[in-house]
Amino acid sequence: MEKMSSFGKMPSFSLPFTMGKYRTVFFLALFLIIALSPSCKDRPKAVNSTGLENSTGEPAYGDSLIEGTIGEPSILIPMLAGDSASHSVAGLIFNGLVKYDTDLSVIGDLAESWDISPDGLVITFHLRKGVKWADGVEFTADDVMFGYKTIIDEKTPTAYSEDFRQVKKAEVLDRHTFRVTYEKPFAPALTSWGNLAILPGHLLEGKDITKSDLGRNPVGMGPYRLRKWAAGQELVLDSYHDYFEGRPYIDHYIYRVIPDSATMFLELQAGGIDMMGLTPIQYTKQTNTVFFRKNFQKFRYPTFAYTHMAFNLRHPFFKDKRVRQAIGYAIDKSEIVDVVLFGLGTPATGPYVPNTWPYNPDVKKYEYNPEKAKQLLKEAGWEDTDGDGILDKDGNPFKFTILTNMGNTLRKNTATIIQWRLEKIGIKVDIRALEWSAFINNFIDKKRFEAVLLGWSIGLDPDQYDIWHSSKTKEKEFNFISYSNPEVDELLEKGRRTFDIEERKKAYFRIQEILADELPYIFLYVPDATPIVHARFKGIKPSPIGISYNLPKWYVPEKLQRHRMEP
Amino acid sequence: MVLYLAKRLLEMIPTLLGITLISFFIIHLAPGKPTDILTELNPKITPEARERLEKIYGLDKPVIVQYGLWLKRIVRLDFGESFSTDRRPVMEKIWDRKQPLLDRRLFITFMLNLLSMVIIFLVAIPIGITSATHQNTLYDRITTTGVFIGFAMPSFWLALLLMMLFGVYLDLLPISGLKSMNYDSLSVAGRIWDRLSHLILPVFVSSFGGLAGLSRYMRSNMLEVIRQDYVTVARAKGLPENEVIYRHAFRNALLPIITLLGLSVPGLIGGSVIFENIFGIPGMGQLFYMSVMTRDYTMIMGILTIGAILTLLGNLLADLGYMLADPRIRTK
Numbered sequence: 031m032e033k034m035s036s037f038g039k040m041p042s043f044s045l046p047f048t049m050g051k052y053r054t055v056f057f058l059a060l061f062l063i064i065a066l067s068p069s070c071k072d073r074p075k076a077v078n079s080t081g082l083e084n085s086t087g088e089p090a091y092g093d094s095l096i097e098g099t100i101g102e103p104s105i106l107i108p109m110l111a112g113d114s115a116s117h118s119v120a121g122l123i124f125n126g127l128v129k130y131d132t133d134l135s136v137i138g139d140l141a142e143s144w145d146i147s148p149d150g151l152v153i154t155f156h157l158r159k160g161v162k163w164a165d166g167v168e169f170t171a172d173d174v175m176f177g178y179k180t181i182i183d184e185k186t187p188t189a190y191s192e193d194f195r196q197v198k199k200a201e202v203l204d205r206h207t208f209r210v211t212y213e214k215p216f217a218p219a220l221t222s223w224g225n226l227a228i229l230p231g232h233l234l235e236g237k238d239i240t241k242s243d244l245g246r247n248p249v250g251m252g253p254y255r256l257r258k259w260a261a262g263q264e265l266v267l268d269s270y271h272d273y274f275e276g277r278p279y280i281d282h283y284i285y286r287v288i289p290d291s292a293t294m295f296l297e298l299q300a301g302g303i304d305m306m307g308l309t310p311i312q313y314t315k316q317t318n319t320v321f322f323r324k325n326f327q328k329f330r331y332p333t334f335a336y337t338h339m340a341f342n343l344r345h346p347f348f349k350d351k352r353v354r355q356a357i358g359y360a361i362d363k364s365e366i367v368d369v370v371l372f373g374l375g376t377p378a379t380g381p382y383v384p385n386t387w388p389y390n391p392d393v394k395k396y397e398y399n400p401e402k403a404k405q406l407l408k409e410a411g412w413e414d415t416d417g418d419g420i421l422d423k424d425g426n427p428f429k430f431t432i433l434t435n436m437g438n439t440l441r442k443n444t445a446t447i448i449q450w451r452l453e454k455i456g457i458k459v460d461i462r463a464l465e466w467s468a469f470i471n472n473f474i475d476k477k478r479f480e481a482v483l484l485g486w487s488i489g490l491d492p493d494q495y496d497i498w499h500s501s502k503t504k505e506k507e508f509n510f511i512s513y514s515n516p517e518v519d520e521l522l523e524k525g526r527r528t529f530d531i532e533e534r535k536k537a538y539f540r541i542q543e544i545l546a547d548e549l550p551y552i553f554l555y556v557p558d559a560t561p562i563v564h565a566r567f568k569g570i571k572p573s574p575i576g577i578s579y580n581l582p583k584w585y586v587p588e589k590l591q592r593h594r595m596e597p
Numbered sequence: 598m599v600l601y602l603a604k605r606l607l608e609m610i611p612t613l614l615g616i617t618l619i620s621f622f623i624i625h626l627a628p629g630k631p632t633d634i635l636t637e638l639n640p641k642i643t644p645e646a647r648e649r650l651e652k653i654y655g656l657d658k659p660v661i662v663q664y665g666l667w668l669k670r671i672v673r674l675d676f677g678e679s680f681s682t683d684r685r686p687v688m689e690k691i692w693d694r695k696q697p698l699l700d701r702r703l704f705i706t707f708m709l710n711l712l713s714m715v716i717i718f719l720v721a722i723p724i725g726i727t728s729a730t731h732q733n734t735l736y737d738r739i740t741t742t743g744v745f746i747g748f749a750m751p752s753f754w755l756a757l758l759l760m761m762l763f764g765v766y767l768d769l770l771p772i773s774g775l776k777s778m779n780y781d782s783l784s785v786a787g788r789i790w791d792r793l794s795h796l797i798l799p800v801f802v803s804s805f806g807g808l809a810g811l812s813r814y815m816r817s818n819m820l821e822v823i824r825q826d827y828v829t830v831a832r833a834k835g836l837p838e839n840e841v842i843y844r845h846a847f848r849n850a851l852l853p854i855i856t857l858l859g860l861s862v863p864g865l866i867g868g869s870v871i872f873e874n875i876f877g878i879p880g881m882g883q884l885f886y887m888s889v890m891t892r893d894y895t896m897i898m899g900i901l902t903i904g905a906i907l908t909l910l911g912n913l914l915a916d917l918g919y920m921l922a923d924p925r926i927r928t929k
Contacts, residue, residue: 104682189636189646261693262884286774287877290874293773296761296772507644
């Protein structure tokens with residue numbers, strides 16, 4: 031119905047320009063006056079704003095935390111879900127056997143402790159006793175067994191079964207002991223049991239998991255329980271008073287679906303939501319006002335992801351290591367971080383996040399040095415012989431295209447800066463943004479690209495076998511740049527076959543040295559996560575793994591509580 | 598008459614079949630698959646796992662076979678299961694019987710579009726008539742400019758400005774969504790106001806943008822009609838100007854509006870993506886957009902089929918409306 035366009039019989043008419051102009055100008059002026067008026071912008075919210083930032087107050091039960099989200103969860107059974115919204119809500123309802131501590135070491139969740147046999151092949155989990163599902167039934171090793179059997183079942187449409195297919199034998203020793211045996215030592219094995227959300231076996235046994243009601247009415251034993259799910263609007267979770275780590279302070283956690291980020295930011299200002307992720311410009315500029323400083327707390331920490339430019343190593347231009355290194359010297363990473371991310375990120379030097387244990391800080395850094403870049407290109411035979419400003423070799427000009435996905439402004443801006451920098455050393459770059467599915471299916475999978483600008487989300491375990499191993503170069507596999515180095519292959523194998531952290535560290539440090547020298551990717555930056563939370567929430571302790579890991583311990587002092595909901 | 602109806606309805610069947618066939622092939626031609634959300638750039642997936650997933654979704658069969666299977670279900674009015682990870686029936690996602698009527702997607706979009714359509718008709722028709730009767734006066738120019746500003750202004754921009762003004766600075770109206778957090782604890786009157794206040798901005802923005810088409814159409818119809826001989830005759834008889842316009846001219850000028858009404862039937866359930874996203878309204882536009890982005894084939898086909906049926910029915914209704922309203926067409 032919007033914008034009907036039935037102009038078929040319309041007689042000719044002339045637009046009265048003068049009138050129109052004045053009206054438009056008037057409206058524009060009106061809006062601008064309202065929008066820019068500083069007294070409006072910094073207007074403090076009336077409720078509970080006195081002493082918000084300084085008062086600590088005692089932990090108290092009550093209040094609601096409303097988080098804004100762009101995507102709506104699809105299904106709350108983690109092994110069936112593919113989107114991050116589903117995983118994030120299901121993470122509050124279900125638990126795994128182990129989880130990561132703030133220093134990235136592994137600690138128990140549903141498992142109290144575990145033993146690993148000296149040869150690394152057998153893991154025995156000792157489960158917590160007396161933990162109850164939200165429906166009152168006791169949690170036992172049978173639930174773990176059920177979860178394992180379901181995820182490896184051929185009929186379960188899951189993308190996460192691979193780690194569990196490495197298991198040779200799984201057995202329930204008694205009600206609270208669960209043992210798994212592996213064919214070969216497999217270092218990511220322990221943490222993989224943290225990714226398997228344990229499902230209530232007694233409710234699902236013998237049923238088709240995809241037809242189950244559990245995906246929309248989950249029964250878990252995590253800190254929160256789902257009370258209401260209004261499709262496309264909100265998910266309301268209530269705290270689970272019998273949660274085994276203690277009743278969460280905040281009574282209600284509400285996940286509000288607001289698909290537009292500009293709208294979400296307005297809701298934040300109007301008090302409609304308490305927490306959201308900010309864009310770089312919102313973090314540095316739009317929230318830099320008295321109103322925000324008084325009413326909100328902002329956080330900043332590196333995400334487990336990095337953005338990179340990957341070369342197709344089968345392409346004649348990029349076969350030569352010197353050419354890749356030259357491009358490395360020609361790009362100023364800190365400039366990209368400053369311009370594209372408003373400084374909210376760290377230049378990357380390899381495929382790991384700075385300040386985590388696998389990260390090697392002493393690799394070759396490629397400081398911006400266009401002279402060195404030109405010299406390396408010259409060594410590789412690239413020179414501007416015809417004087418058109420573009421380097422050439424055997425009559426071929428150095429021209430290539432960077433492909434990236436459509437709709438990601440950060441990547442597009444990054445590509446533009448790279449284009450500008452490379453032009454200065456005589457390389458002509460085109461940028462092409464493609465719709466995601468087309469990009470992956472027609473270009474990445476078919477290896478029809480020269481260079482791509484992409485990002486990887488990395489797990490907390492450093493195993494990156496699938497990205498760098500030379501056996502993973504087939505269609506749909508992830509070494510799509512065709513990288514191959516026998517030493518790296520061997521180190522990757524070694525890294526996933528030992529549980530000794532020092533041994534693993536040695537392997538991954540060496541891999542980073544090799545990657546920094548050979549430069550199959552230009553590692554560009556690790557972006558920061560920049561969430562904002564209303565100032566009345568206390569007890570938030572930022573850590574390398576973010577802020578939400580201790581959500582059950584957040585609280586609002588009694589006199590600052592805002593939302594009281596009818597039970 | 599009955600024969601005519603039967604003939605028209607029969608004609609609809611091959612048309613519908615053609616529409617679904619073409620749609621089915623086009624969406625399968627687009628790169629990507631429903632399983633991509635699970636498999637793409639997920640280093641933990643193996644080719645075997647990918648094949649397993651595609652088999653579960655029936656995507657390993659040739660497209661024509663898939664279409665046949667789909668058609669076999671659709672003639673039994675079974676729209677199938679959504680291909681998104683939740684695997685819920687398509688009809689349940691459009692019209693969830695477990696939810697209150699006010700929270701069902703189709704109902705939300707339908708009500709919202711109906712409301713703005715009623716407002717557009719109520720505002721645009723008088724504007725069109727009066728600017729025709731006052732052609733080329735200051736009033737005509739002001740209304741013309743006004744409706745064209747509405748037409749030309751990007752709705753997302755206007756929506757954001759209004760949200761800032763009424764939601765943040767004046768704190769009078771809610772910004773997005775359909776109801777407040779404390780809705781369940783409100784009195785009946787409070788609930789009604791809560792619902793209405795959430796509708797004010799969306800309905801205003803969508804009506805403002807839709808005024809131009811109808812009012813200009815009405816104006817040109819009216820201009821054409823008041824130059825006709827019978828209007829001159831009415832004036833010559835000495836009838837008051839009001840009677841000439843609203844009794845004799847108006848009725849005839851309204852006739853072409855029937856076509857517009859018929860054509861807007863499918864629009865009632867279509868919903869606008871931009872508009873529903875910006876106001877956080879969980880309607881059909883959002884659902885359709887999400888299904889396209891995730892290549893949720895059954896969902897896309899479900900919505901397209903319903904849309905196609907409504908378009909065809911709308912056309913038929915418009916033709917019937919003409920026959921009822923205009924004796925000249927009836928006799929043919």
